[in-house]
Amino acid sequence: MRRVPIPIDYEAAATEQRGRLTIHLKPYLMKRLRLAITALAFVAAASPAFAQSVDGSRSGLARPNLISANPIGLLFQWYNAEFEHAVAPTVSLAVAASSYDFDNARYGSVDGIVRYYPAARAVKGFSIGASVGFIDINEDPCEFCSDDSGSSATVGVRADYVWIIGRDQHFSAQAGVGAKRLFNNDLGTEGVPIGRLSIGWAW
Numbered sequence: 001m002r003r004v005p006i007p008i009d010y011e012a013a014a015t016e017q018r019g020r021l022t023i024h025l026k027p028y029l030m031k032r033l034r035l036a037i038t039a040l041a042f043v044a045a046a047s048p049a050f051a052q053s054v055d056g057s058r059s060g061l062a063r064p065n066l067i068s069a070n071p072i073g074l075l076f077q078w079y080n081a082e083f084e085h086a087v088a089p090t091v092s093l094a095v096a097a098s099s100y101d102f103d104n105a106r107y108g109s110v111d112g113i114v115r116y117y118p119a120a121r122a123v124k125g126f127s128i129g130a131s132v133g134f135i136d137i138n139e140d141p142c143e144f145c146s147d148d149s150g151s152s153a154t155v156g157v158r159a160d161y162v163w164i165i166g167r168d169q170h171f172s173a174q175a176g177v178g179a180k181r182l183f184n185n186d187l188g189t190e191g192v193p194i195g196r197l198s199i200g201w202a203w
Contacts, residue, residue: 062086063164066123068174068200077101080198084115086122091115096131105149107192109135109180115160123202124164131156131180137187148188156180158194164202172200 064086073079080098087093094113099106111133119125136151158178165171176196182189 063123063169063202066162066172066200066202068172068198070196070198072197073100080196082113082198082200084113084123089120089122090117092117092122092127094129096133102192105137105139107135107137109133109154111154111156111180113158124162127160127162129158129160129178131158131178133180135180135182135192137189139188148186150184150187152182152184152187154180154182154192156194158196160196170202172202174198174200 066084067082068084069081070078078098078100080096080100082094082096084092084094092115094115096111096113097109099108101107111131113129113131115122115127115129117123117125117127131154133154133156134151135154137149139149156178158176160174160176163173165173174196176194178194178196179191180194181191
């Protein structure tokens with residue numbers, strides 16, 4: 001029996017095959033596409049949150065040590081330096097030394113300071129403190145003036161504010177005021193003011 005060849009429309013068959021392939025691949029591609037979109041959305045949402053958390057953690061970094069001085073005072077022969085260390089979130093201990101001219105006399109002092117930080121972020125922010133120390137006063141020579149030069153133990157009170165700034169939270173600026181009481185009554189004064197305006201480095 002003679003077989004009669006059946007004409008095949010290859011273009012139609014190929015089209016049908018591509019349609020089947022598309023039908024079989026479409027759900028798979030859609031699933032992958034949804035996963036990719038979900039991943040991109042997660043990354044886009046997480047990036048700002050991560051950056052914010054990094055910045056927040058930097059701003060909250062504990063810097064227990066601070067060294068500071070007043071570089072502007074060097075121009076006027078006013079010298080001061082201080083080292084401060086936090087022993088607890090609310091308490092710090094410091095050692096300060098200064099030398100300056102005031103009211104025709106040269107003052108040199110060394111103080112031990114304890115500070116209380118109400119916000120519990122020592123050594124950053126507002127603090128109140130007390131000090132004990134030693135002061136030496138040398139008055140300028142004067143022919144018709146009494147010489148009130150001498151030295152004395154001191155106690156003092158002060159209020160300070162410390163800013164720790166910058167991306168890595170190392171650079172700092174400090175300002176403060178206060179007063180010290182002298183125990184030696186033969187020095188011509190019962191007390192001296194305290195002024196603090198300095199910059200420093202925290203770590």
